Amino acid sequence: MSDQNRLRPSTATNYDFAVDSSAVSADHVGHQFDGTDPVVEQQTNPLRAGLRLERVPAPCVMVIFGVTGDLTARKLMPALYDLTIGHPLPEGFSIVGVSHRPWSDDEFRQEMRKAVEEGARAPVTNESWELFAKGLFYVRGDFEAEETYTDLKARLEQVDTERRAHGNRLFYLATSPKYYSPIIKHLGASELARRQDIYYDQTGSWNRIVIEKPFGHDVASARALNADIGAVFSERQIYRIDHYLGKETVQNVLAFRFANTLFEPVWNRQYVDHVQITVAESIGVEGRGGYYEDAGALRDMVQSHILQLLSVIAMEPPALFNGNALRDEKVKVLRAVEPPMGDELRARTVRGQYEEGYVAGRAVEAYRDEKGVRPGSRTETYIAMELGIDNWRWAGVPFYLRTGKRLPRRVSEIAIQFKQVPHLMFQSVGEVDLSPNVISMRIQPDEGIALKFAAKVPGPTTQLRPVRMDFQYGSSFGEAGPDAYERLLLDAMLGDPTLFARRDEVETAWSLMQPILDGWETHGQPVYPYESGSWGPSKADTMLRRAGREWRKP
């Protein structure tokens, strides 16, 4: 196996558009990649140089399959509206929704207005809405019927002509995962999508596809899905969205680590005692019991979001900030992760399921009483696990991951706990209460970074206490950054894959989780009940206590 990077300097002088082009042929799981060279739009237009603030994609039509669903209403349409208002999306930008409901264009627009009024950050006036709604169109159809794609093709050609979208298309699968493969096959068969390898004529039109997680249910299904997508689209056209990577703090982890000299020297096994990654939710399954029953916390959160966080925390510095360089490093560190297997499973993983209890002063029901959940369900709503990373930097440093529903509060954070000082001279002058240094990075809410260190309490005696130096995004920069979907949708339109998951990332992540899933199945693994509103089953505390550590209370 050989990694081969072909780096081509961008011709654009504008830093906003100067995303480097590179190709890679690295594949952990036996597939040949054709590269994900980003198509940087407008790079030949001399007037684009220096246009700061706004990264403007080429005119395009975004085709949303499953447009009547919850994701479109809550996330996509508000984000697209905010992008239109905040950044002038180009002349001709249009949205074609596809779903089975018998809506007209006008009904579609009315429904979307409600969604935008509810979810968008920018105000919605009649004037601004009219400007946005002119580019909204609807095609009714069954995702598995050939006629749907015939109708869609005709509609797209009409939109292309009327709004000069130049044939550029961004397909977005906001449907149930069971429709992913049928839709992709139809897009290929109808020639709505065509494969664009690295050498295709970049002055022509482009088409790309955005896919929401879950990217499969296990290794086999992930590979099958990737094969189906790969039959129609080349890897460079595929954007697997994990909205966690669109969050400002996750991107700031990269800045924190690689734009400062202060932290990287201590970011290794010599100084770090352990790492904790927590993604806690206070909500339950919220009516998605049917889906969750087949997923569970491991598939729903660990395989995607938490491993993404782990990889940005643990990876080596990329040589460049571009799609492939960054993702190469993420894949490399994932490949070094040692998942617990066989007899280790019980010692290094803890599964839990919430029972009734109180969250934020409200009585909540047990998981097994939720709609769509089997009465005797053994699906985990909580998981804690210990992973090791077998490489030069991290050998011997445990990474503790946990996620759960119905925990006391919604919080996502990464905490790097450093080792104790080798010699505590202050013990000679009295009792000291010294906890180790911790760098904690809060992903949500209150995005920011804090450093805990020891300070002397003022006074004649030597008393040490931990203090916290806190950097909060909100208090330094005031306004929150763009919503994660805004950032990621814009990136997909611009052809920048940096913050999207690549095929080998997804399959490597599944290959780490598969032995755990198989082990649970083979050896049996208890699912410990925990009270809603608690921090999970006590067995998870025991897991850390055995190593002389404890979970943080974020």
Add this chain to the structure above:
Amino acid sequence: MAQKMTPEQVLHTSWDTDTLDTGAIHDELNRLWAEVGGPRHAGQAPGEVVADSYIGGGELMRANTLNLIAVADDEDIVNMIRSTLSQLSDFLPSRTIIFNTSPEVKRNKTWHVEVQLNESVATGDSPVLRFETITITVDPKMAGYLASLVSPLLISELPTFLWWPTGDFVGNSLFTDIVEIVDRLVVDSARLGNDARAIAQMRTLLDDEDDPRLGDFTWIRLQPWRQLIAQFFDPAETQESLDEIAQLNISYAQHREDNGSGFAAALLIVGWLGSRLGWEAIEPFEPRKAGGWTVPLIARNKAGKARDIQVRLTPDFSPHARFALRNVEIVAVGDHSGVFSITRTDKDDLITSSETAHAPYVSRMVYSRRPSTVEMLGDELQQFSADPVFEDAIRLATRLLPA
């Protein structure tokens, strides 16, 4: 010294003095931070460290961002500066120093100093934002001393911006003195009115490498115009028209309701297009009999063959104009001929239209609200490096102005 807490959550202290002591200003700031619960003993400077409450600290957290200096010779401008600061949300200066040289202010002593610790009112989950403002009011005759106060009052290690909101910076000695200290300068060339000579002076701010980086509100106002003009030429087939541009017609506001003018904006559009497309200046603008200005520029194709580009700037005398530019029209003549036009309506919209030899006429309306001073300053405060495209535009535009 009088101190009060206003309903807007502002702590402030003010005093008059004949001898200005910058140490006293620092002491007052420290005291005000302590008033809001800041740690007295943790950290090198007030407000830089969060301490747990049990060792004497409060829920105070802060990461310092930048210093801002603003200069005004009018009470209304001072109020405008304060109002703008209070509304900033993107990138708030940690410390702002306002120099007020208004001759109308009555004084008992030479200096009037006001030190404020401002606090934005938190909404929802937003954290509290705290920032410092030091206002020093002095008779205009004493303005020459002000530059010497800047360095002692800055928060060290932070970038320092100078915002000069009026158009009187050209030839101003205080401006010249402070410019040497700061990292970035923010002006509004629209405030220079129709004074071609003053606009031409802006070029001198780019000539010395030691000068601060220059930012211009007028350039920010042109952002949507530049975006939309650039969008015309994103498709490969219309990019060919760039090599066949024969006319550039710009209509600008002679007098804006804010006492500015659109003349500088029109010049910047010429400078921007010309510098990006490699147009050469051969002679300066000539006044037109019908009003406005005209100038020929030279462009060369890849084979080195030259062609003329006729540039016309036409004043729009609409009373109380809110816009800087009314219309930009680009005409290409040749195999890839086309007409590309953007017009500002009287509302917050721009109408774009284009027609080429290969594409039918299309027109659309784009919502494009004029940016407020708050938005423009917020935008400028996020820029630290030079903008070579802007600098190239200024250089070409000023080269076209009559000596």
